Amino acid sequence: MIWAKDSVFLLPMSILTRYFSKSDLDEIKSAVGEAESKTSAEIVPFFAESSHHYKEWAWFGAFLTGGLTGASFYTAQKVYGLVWNHEAMFAVLSVWIGAFLGLGIFTLLPKLRILLVPKNSKQYFVELRAKEAFLEEEVFRTKNRTGILIYISLFEHFVRVYPDKEIARVVPKSEWNEAVRLIVEGMKTGKKKEGIVASILFCGDLLKKYKIHAEKDDKNEISNEIRDGGKLL
Structure with missing residues (x-):
């Protein structure tokens, strides 16, 4: 996370440089400056790789894989007519082995783990993290x-x-839908930078449309760089 304090920008922007080149970051910064030249508003773009670690869902993954291995053991036994000594013990053991494997897999593979998370839970953590970012970046x-x-x-x-x-x-509120759409479309088509730039410029035009004009003594109150939301997964 990058706070609004200038000193923090001395830290390596690892997440941003993973997804954007230096020229991309410069272009996004320039877009903020261009959009803000039309209005008294301060636009703060914030890029997070994820909004939560979702580690608790690794246990749900363990539950699923444990159930799957247990069901597979039972099915194989019935289909092939297998007879085991201490059958109940092996059945329980198959569940525990599957659960431990699942816990390891979903703990070590966060991109797989996030597939287990329901949409409403993702939305909750995004909303929460966005509000935290609003305060941490002192957008207010x-x-x-x-x-x-x-x-x-x-x-x-x-x-x-x-x-x-x-x-x-x-x-x-509905006027911001286009700003969101431009970024989402850019993400889907592999044009992250273009989508963000287009969204920022749209915001500048939108604010001008609603007569939030730049004042004569207007100052740049918040830095124009895109913020690095860090790695949570």
Whole structure:
């Protein structure tokens, strides 16, 4: 996570450099500056690889694999007419072996683990993390409460736009759907940078449309870099 404090930008931006080149990051930063030149708002793009570790779902994976191996043992026994000494013990043992294997697999393979997570649970953690990011990045600390957080959670495939209260008061919530769509479309087509840039520029035009104009003494209150949400999985 990168906080709004300038000193934090000295840390390696490992997640960002995994998905974006330096020229991509510079282009995103330039897009923020261009969009903000049309308005008094401060736009804060935030890129997270994931919004939660979902480690608790590894236990659910263990439950599934334990049940699967137990059912497989029972089925094989019935189909092939196998007769075992201490049959009940072997049945229980097959369940435990499957459960331990499943726990190891889903613990070590986070991309597989996240497939077990229901959509509403992913949405809950994305919403929670986005609100934390809004506070941590101090998006609310603008002169006229005109900050905007664009939160992107890659593995969950969710994007959220959170405007501060003065913008939310003027711009209808439905207007942000296009900003979300542009990023999602970019992610789907392998054009992450292009989608983010297009979304940022759209936000600038949208704010201009709703007459949130730049003031004469307008200052850049929040840095223009895209924030690194870190690795949670």
